[in-house]
Amino acid sequence: MRKKIEKTEAEWREQLTPEQYHVTREKGTERPFSGDYQVTDTVGIYHCVCCNAPLFENEHKFDAGCGWPSFDRPLSGESVEEHTDTSHGMHRTEITCSRCGAHLGHVFPDGPTRTGHRFCINSVALNFHEGE
Secondary structure, three states: OOOOOOOOHHHHHHHOOHHHHHHHHHOOOOOOOOOOOOOOOOOEEEEEOOOOOEEEEHHHEEOOOOOOOEEOOOOOOOOEEEEEEOHHHOOEEEEEEOOOOOEEEEEEOOOOOOOOOEEEEOHHHEEEEEOO
């Protein structure tokens, strides 16, 4: 397991855009259909915008029609952590980066592939590294 990255809120604010900070550090959500990362055949890996940890492979991405990038699994079992989220009167499973704790999105049990999972991730929480 890699060492956890810890920074002050001031350090995160200096590093991230206001929207990235709101989503990743304050557990916000970008507006649906407002982000990047449409489904393509491009080979690559999505990394955490906060700490650059590798999180998801492009080949496991699909169009869920929900307005956010969706994946059927993380890069590895150690890439993300799951937490119970009961905010907004709902019971959901929050996904965070296991390296820095950045809020990424949520996972739902309604994915169309054999995993049955839909990792619904905010695009502002990701950076795509083509060719990895």
